[in-house]
Amino acid sequence: MGLAIALLGLCVSVAHADVKPDIAGLKAAPIVVEARPITSFARSGFDRPLGKLKFVGGLVLSSPSPYFGGWSGLLLADDTKSLIALSDTGVWMTGSLTYDGVRPSGIANARLGPLLEKTGRPIARGRDRDSESIALVSGTLQRGSVLIGFEGRHRIERYDVTPDGIAIGRGALKIPAAAKRMEPNKGFEALTVMKGGPYKGQPIAFSERLYDPARNHTGWLWTKNGPRTLHLKNAGDFDVTDVASLDDGTLFVLERRFRWLEGVKMRLVRVEPAALGPERTIEGETLIEADMNDDIDNMEGLAVTRLKTGDVLVTMISDDNFNHVLQRTLLLQFLLKDAGQAKTRPPS
Numbered sequence: 001m002g003l004a005i006a007l008l009g010l011c012v013s014v015a016h017a018d019v020k021p022d023i024a025g026l027k028a029a030p031i032v033v034e035a036r037p038i039t040s041f042a043r044s045g046f047d048r049p050l051g052k053l054k055f056v057g058g059l060v061l062s063s064p065s066p067y068f069g070g071w072s073g074l075l076l077a078d079d080t081k082s083l084i085a086l087s088d089t090g091v092w093m094t095g096s097l098t099y100d101g102v103r104p105s106g107i108a109n110a111r112l113g114p115l116l117e118k119t120g121r122p123i124a125r126g127r128d129r130d131s132e133s134i135a136l137v138s139g140t141l142q143r144g145s146v147l148i149g150f151e152g153r154h155r156i157e158r159y160d161v162t163p164d165g166i167a168i169g170r171g172a173l174k175i176p177a178a179a180k181r182m183e184p185n186k187g188f189e190a191l192t193v194m195k196g197g198p199y200k201g202q203p204i205a206f207s208e209r210l211y212d213p214a215r216n217h218t219g220w221l222w223t224k225n226g227p228r229t230l231h232l233k234n235a236g237d238f239d240v241t242d243v244a245s246l247d248d249g250t251l252f253v254l255e256r257r258f259r260w261l262e263g264v265k266m267r268l269v270r271v272e273p274a275a276l277g278p279e280r281t282i283e284g285e286t287l288i289e290a291d292m293n294d295d296i297d298n299m300e301g302l303a304v305t306r307l308k309t310g311d312v313l314v315t316m317i318s319d320d321n322f323n324h325v326l327q328r329t330l331l332l333q334f335l336l337k338d339a340g341q342a343k344t345r346p347p348s
Contacts, residue, residue, distance in 0.1 A: 020089045020322055021066050023122045023129065028113025028165050031068065033095065035106040036060040038330070041294050050334070053268075053288050053314070057103030058295065058332040062324070067091050067112055069322045071329060072189070073134035073148070073242065074301030075141055076315050082141045083107070084161070085301065085317060086148065090115045090122065090129030092166045094141070097331075104333055113165045115148070120168060127152040127184070132300075133191035133242060135203060147173065149205055151187025154179050156205060173203065176220050176227040182207050189300075190219070190243040190253070197249015197273040199223075204251065204276075206232065206240040214281070221278050228278030235286075238267055242302035246312065249273030250341070253284060254302040254316065263292040266299045268314065287336065297330045312336040 038058030041047050047055060062068070073086035076097070085093045095110035114122035115131060123129045133149035137158065144161045148169075156173040159166050179187075189208035194200050199221060206219035217232040217240050232240065238255035245251050251271040258264050271284035290296050297318035305313040314334040320327040 020070065020126075023067065023090055023114045024124070026067060026091065026112075026114045026122055028111060031063055031065040031093075031110050031112045033068070033107040033110045034062050035104075036062075037100075037103065037105065038295055038332070039103075041290075041332075043293055043295055050288055052338050053334040053336055056313070056333040056335050058330060059104050059106065061107065061329040061331055063110075065112060068093075069320050069324065069329060071317045072132045072300040072319050073191075074303045074315065074317045075134055075136055075146070076303035076305050076313075077141050078305060080305050080307070080313055083303075084134065084141050084146070084166070086131050086134045088130050088132055088319065089322075090131050094165055104331060111165055115159070115166060116168045118168060125153075130185070130187075132187065132189045132208075133205070135191045135193045137193050137203075147191060147193065147203060149188030149191040151182070151189065151208070152184055154182055154187040156188055156191065156203070173222060174226055176229070178210075178218065178229065179207070179220070182210050186210065186239075190240045192243045192245045192251070194249060194251075195245045196247040197245075197276070199249065199276060204230075204243060204245075206243060206253075208239050208241065216281055221276075223278065230276070230278055231281040232271075233281055233283040238265070241300045244302045244304040246304055246341075247306055248341075249276070251276060251282075251284075252302060252304050252314070254299060256299060264296065264298055265292075266290045266294075266296045266316075268302075288334070295330070296332070297328050299330070299332070310341075312338075312341060 041055040070087040071085045072088045075084040093112045095107040098106045130152040135147045137145040149156045157169045158171045186208040190206040203222040210218040216234045220227040238257040242254040253269040255267040267289045268287045269284040275282045300319040301317035303315045316332045318330040
């Protein structure tokens with residue numbers, strides 16, 4: 001009965017998000033983030049085998065700040081500590097992920113602020129604020145450059161990152177003509193800049209839901225000659241919610257599906273470097289598929305980090321739709337232990 005009630009609540013809350021906070025008067029400042037540990041991925045407490053993945057641990061995150069929530073994009077540094085999270089309200093959060101041994105334990109030194117227009121003020125129009133995805137272009141999460149994907153008014157803009165947070169935007173990517181066919185709330189949900197492989201340094205973005213005639217997902221790879229189309233095999237009508245890349249050119253895809261009778265599902269797919277390329281329909285290996293029997297929510301942000309061991313740390317964050325009663329902000333971590341993946345680690 002408890003799971004059924006939770007399922008119904010999550011179904012309703014995903015379908016009907018609460019009103020998002022107005023960021024017009026928001027200024028960058030420190031915030032307190034509270035964390036409650038998740039020690040078992042299965043709601044029953046008896047974890048099931050996860051194939052090549054191992055559940056490391058998770059957190060239920062909350063904050064007294066009214067601007068905390070809606071987290072849709074995630075970056076995690078190579079040290080697995082420094083992070084940037086992006087909300088779909090046009091808000092960013094920086095901080096340091098802390099650990100108890102190998103398990104995540106909290107977020108320290110958290111700081112939250114608005115994305116700014118060239119005037120230096122927070123993005124004014126509501127339809128312009130729906131920031132859904134983030135990718136590191138160069139530098140670090142303290143001093144670097146990122147791309148941010150928006151829906152509503154579909155665009156991908158470039159911002160500088162400083163120790164104080166994300167600074168004023170400066171420039172944008174050329175958007176493909178086909179992107180104009182995206183629905184207002186099905187835009188650039190997934191975005192990465194390839195860390196390695198034949199397309200190193202090139203952005204890849206996917207629409208949350210834009211099908212080709214074969215009903216496969218539509219994305220774009222930005223080459224020297226501009227954006228080129230590629231497609232992702234549609235298996236079961238999951239939506240694409242984020243992508244992340246490794247230093248060997250592997251692409252990871254986070255997907256989500258919502259149905260009234262089954263609630264929310266989450267899936268993680270791995271695409272080999274050799275499969276990527278413009279004008280292709282790519283297909284990957286499903287590493288995990290989870291449902292309401294597992295401790296998931298509306299998982300939207302994804303980061304993958306190569307550890308010194310060669311293993312890969314997979315980190316996800318959920319969008320609670322600012323429905324703090326029926327949904328949660330979850331941060332989940334998994335370890336991908338795969339000898340083949342470790343062997344493809346580029347030499348130091």
